[in-house]
Amino acid sequence: MENDGTKHQLSRRGFLGVGSAALAVAAGTMAVSGGMAQETQRSTDRSATDPGPTNTPLSAQNPDSAWPPATDSKSTIPTFKYPFSFANKRTYEGGWSREVTVRELPVSHSMAGVNMRLTAGGVRELHWHTANEWAIVLYGSARITGIDRDGKSFVADVKQNDLWFFPSGIPHSIQGLGPDGTEFMLVFDEGDFSESDTVLLSDSMAHLPPEVLSKNFGVAELALKNLPKQELFIFQTAVPGALAADQKTAAGALGKSPTDFAFRTMEMPPTKRTKSGEVRIVDSSTFKASNIAMALVTVHPGGLRELHWHPNADEWQYYIVGKGRMTVVSTGNRARTMDFQAGDVGYVEKTLLHYIENTGETDLVFLEMFKSSFYQDLSLSEWLTHTPPELVMAHLNIDRATLDAIPRDEQVIVPR
Ligand code: MN
Ligand code: MN
Secondary structure: OOOHHHHHHHHHHHOOOOOHHHHHHHHHHHHHHOOOHHHHHHOOOOOOOOOOOOOHHHHHHOHHHHOOOOOOOOOOOOOOEEEHHHOOOEEEOOEEEEEEOOOOOOOOOOOEEEEEEEOOOEEEEEEEOOOOEEEEEEEEEEEEEEEOOOOOEEEEEEEOOEEEEEOOOOOEEEEEOOOOOEEEEEEEOOOOOOOOOOEEHHHHHHOOOHHHHHHHHOOOHHHHOOOOOOOOOEEEOOOOOOHHHHHHHHHHHHOEOOOOOEEEHHHOOOOEEEOOEEEEEEOOOOOOOOOOEEEEEEEOOOOEEEEEEOOOOOEEEEEEEOEEEEEEEEOOOEEEEEEEEOOEEEEEOOOOEEEEEEOOOOOEEEEEEEOOOOOOOEEHHHHHOOOOHHHHHHHHOOOHHHHHHOOOOOOOEEOO
């Protein structure tokens, strides 16, 4: 609390000529904030202060939540951000995993993300899911295996920025390669998906009567006595040998699968490039095996992923590098701005208008993911410039020169 002496001093010294209402506000603010005589003399509005306890580093990372832009609505919309740093790691010898699902981020009802690290030789054990699995390699390299619907084998090595896609029910594995294994982001097209809700080889064997397994495989029960009694999930083993040898032995007489479950993102040119950044769009038109669509976006410092929306699907985001902010304009006169940095998940519901601005000093790189076999967006600029001009000018109260200056084609990343 402010002491009377200071208040009295202020009144004497600084407020001659200031209206009595302003003086009353200043005195009231002083009573709660205290010890800020110099600042109070400069401004009588003390509303933009926060004298209470603050998690300073977290507030500094979220300036648009701490002090939202005036354009945000007062009636807010639920959070559309969840940092993977808040997610609990499942740790094993051989690696770890952590997930952000609809439990952590309630708005993310159509997709979920699992972040996983495997050491060199570390294995995500043979398994399959009820959901489709899409993935991007964030670090290092890995060997992935699967079989297609005809039982034909698929074995491939993937490196940073490469993708894979395993449809629901298709069994697969992932193993870290040398020198330092891998880290990757898995995206599943069910919001309530969980990595712990998968069909694992070890689990399955542990829950089948030994005599049934013996009859099924045509081998003696004794030969199966060392089968794992509980799930492996992730475990450490040796780094595998040459890829060609693994491919040949796995294929056997049936031959290799004609389906490529992997996609080499950097071998394709950017779908769109401007002076402010670039985007690579990969959907089923280029990555035939996949029915999840991706845009890998790079925005240079000062650039903006232009105002747009997606008519066909929700957008699940993962921030890979840098810092940015996004405003989502929702229905019912509501809008909210949130800040993002490497490691955060973001989410935009289908049809809602949004932009992503690079607010950092380095490139901003992030993923836009869609539960759809095709990518689709609409640009606000493109819409306004392909509508009768008089109609647009009457709405926005702008002159013809201003309307004419708006880009007529979708830029994706601006300034051009
Ligand atoms: Mn999987
Ligand atoms: Mn978008």
